Amino acid sequence: MNEHFDALETRSPAEREAALLARLPQQVAHAKANTAYFATTLREVDPASINSRAALAQLPVLRKHELIDLQKKQRPFGGLAASGWGRLGRVFSSPGPIYEPEGRSADYWRTARALYAAGIRPGDLVHNSFSYHMTPGGWLLEAGAQALGCTVFPGGVGQTEQQVQAMADLQPAAYVGTPSFLRILLEKADELGLQIPSLTKALVSGEAFLPPVREALLARGVKGYQAYATADLGLIAYETPARDGLVVDEEVILEIVRPGTGEPLPAGEVGEVVVTLLGADYPLLRFGTGDLSAIMPGTSPCGRTNLRIKGWLGRADQTTKVKGMFVHPEQVAAVVKRHPQLSRARLVVTNPDSTDAMTLHCCVSAGTGDAALAAAIAASLRELTKLRGAVAFADSLPNDGKVISDERKYD
Numbered sequence: 001m002n003e004h005f006d007a008l009e010t011r012s013p014a015e016r017e018a019a020l021l022a023r024l025p026q027q028v029a030h031a032k033a034n035t036a037y038f039a040t041t042l043r044e045v046d047p048a049s050i051n052s053r054a055a056l057a058q059l060p061v062l063r064k065h066e067l068i069d070l071q072k073k074q075r076p077f078g079g080l081a082a083s084g085w086g087r088l089g090r091v092f093s094s095p096g097p098i099y100e101p102e103g104r105s106a107d108y109w110r111t112a113r114a115l116y117a118a119g120i121r122p123g124d125l126v127h128n129s130f131s132y133h134m135t136p137g138g139w140l141l142e143a144g145a146q147a148l149g150c151t152v153f154p155g156g157v158g159q160t161e162q163q164v165q166a167m168a169d170l171q172p173a174a175y176v177g178t179p180s181f182l183r184i185l186l187e188k189a190d191e192l193g194l195q196i197p198s199l200t201k202a203l204v205s206g207e208a209f210l211p212p213v214r215e216a217l218l219a220r221g222v223k224g225y226q227a228y229a230t231a232d233l234g235l236i237a238y239e240t241p242a243r244d245g246l247v248v249d250e251e252v253i254l255e256i257v258r259p260g261t262g263e264p265l266p267a268g269e270v271g272e273v274v275v276t277l278l279g280a281d282y283p284l285l286r287f288g289t290g291d292l293s294a295i296m297p298g299t300s301p302c303g304r305t306n307l308r309i310k311g312w313l314g315r316a317d318q319t320t321k322v323k324g325m326f327v328h329p330e331q332v333a334a335v336v337k338r339h340p341q342l343s344r345a346r347l348v349v350t351n352p353d354s355t356d357a358m359t360l361h362c363c364v365s366a367g368t369g370d371a372a373l374a375a376a377i378a379a380s381l382r383e384l385t386k387l388r389g390a391v392a393f394a395d396s397l398p399n400d401g402k403v404i405s406d407e408r409k410y411d
Contacts, residue, residue: 003241005116008250009304016306020253023278025051028059031283036079037062037070038285053264056253056286061262061274063288064232065317068096077101083281092136092231100136100231103281109136109234110251111144111227117240117247117304118203118225120174122149127167127199129155129177129185130206136231137206141176144235150174157181164189164196171198179204179213179224186220203227203238208312228312230289232282233275237309242301245308251278254307255286256295259316259403260329262286267295270401272316273309290317292401318404322349322387323356329403331384335360338380341368346397347389351408358389361397369393 004010011019029047031038041060050056062080070078076091076099083103090102102108120126126145130137132154142152153170155163155177164185175182182202189196202217202224209226217224225239228246236254237246248254253276256265265271273291277284292313299305319328327347336342344363349356360381364373374391381389 004303005113009113009247009306011305013299013305016250020278021051021053024056024253024276025049027276027278027283028285030082030280031285034082035283036074038080038283040079053253053255056276057255057262057264059262059286061257061286061288062284063317064098064230064290067098067232071097071099077282080284081282088281090136090139092139093134094136094231098231101282102136102139103279105281107143107147108281109140109143109229110249111140111229111235112148113144113249114225114227114229114235114238115141115144115148115150115174115176115203117238117302118174118227119201119223119241120145120148120150120203124150124173124201125153125170126150126174126176127153127155127163127170127172129157129163129175129181132156140229140231140234141203145176160184160188161192164192164194167196167199168194171196173198174201174203175199175222176203176205178206179209179217179226180207182222182224183213183216186217186222197221205229226311228291228309232284232287233277233289236273236275236289237311240300240302240304244300244302245296246311247300247302247304248307248309250306252276253278254295254309256293256309257288258333259292259318259401260331260333265294267297268399270294270313270399272401288316290315292316294399294401313401316401318402318406320349320404320406322358322385325385325387327358327385327387327404332360332403334384335377335380336362339373339377341365341373342377344397346402347404349404349406349408351410356408358385358387359392360389361392361394363395363397364393 028050032042088101089104092100132138205227228237229235235249255274256271273289293309296308377391
């Protein structure tokens with residue numbers, strides 16, 4: 001049986017990039033013509049000119065945390081959806097609340113590819129323990145499983161004993177849900193004396209898939225793989241049998257940008273995951289997920305040739321409150337932009353003597369870190385944040401994507 005879902009996964013990187021960039025101007029034109037939000041934000045943009053990654057990087061980043069305010073101003077989707085009631089199949093709600101549309105196309109969220117990489121095949125019975133209530137989790141994986149030719153048991157969340165009994169009765173080949181709940185189900189099966197020998201495959205998401213959990217499942221004969229997906233975008237990246245990073249989905253253009261900016265970072269640098277979705281119903285352009293990751297060099301040993309990312313490395317939205325005022329990564333980025341001597345900066349917040357204090361640690365060109373520059377940077381910091389802060393020069397900063405580091409201690 002073919003080890004890859006389709007030929008798209010193994011085409012040359014150059015062929016893939018050309019195909020994605022050929023579709024990009026059409027997607028920008030579609031978003032501009034059919035959504036109120038992009039009609040406004042792209043008013044001066046010629047869609048035909050957005051035909052390269054460099055051109056794409058000139059468009060503004062729309063960050064997930066902005067959706068709440070946008071949707072309050074313009075119901076239901078903040079002017080971002082190109083399809084309305086009737087053309088959409090479902091609408092979901094995530095905490096915020098943030099409302100997400102689902103189109104009517106088969107495998108709308110594109111999760112069949114991730115299921116296949118996890119070893120799940122047509123004819124398998126899949127036990128789905130993602131939520132089916134209000135949020136899209138259960139539906140994301142159900143759509144992919146059915147498109148793949150699987151049968152789905154909609155377990156949802158909770159009701160542990162009933163789910164275990166159903167698994168013992170029906171003997172599913174695969175599980176989808178969070179890794180922690182799968183472990184709970186298997187331990188409950190032990191407690192009840194129920195056997196589920198058929199269960200050998202799992203695609204997990206929704207939380208970190210930590211090595212101890214992975215090994216515990218493997219000891220029970222269950223090979224688990226992880227998927228990275230969001231309620232807004234569907235599948236972004238997925239693990240393969242190579243277990244060497246997460247391979248990016250074929251229907252998205254992924255960038256890693258410096259948090260608080262739209263500036264793309266090179267491979268290896270940790271930054272915010274920004275995704276352009278090549279879909280008709282919800283044409284998100286440069287959508288900032290708020291998640292941190294990094295692009296890995298080279299291609300996967302499994303033969304899939306798309307970009308790989310390291311997986312979830314933390315949150316990019318590091319907004320924190322200092323002396324009662326919010327400080328945002330965008331403000332730190334604005335300070336760096338004002339001073340060309342700076343290559344990177346990190347705002348460290350501490351509370352010596354129980355009083356909030358800020359220090360901006362700055363990477364500068366050799367020989368330029370003098371008192372005059374420190375004073376100028378401190379003045380910019382105060383102007384942009386309305387708070388006083390010290391400045392410290394550094395030769396380097398950790399490559400972890402942090403722009404604001406809250407190191408206050410509350411003993």
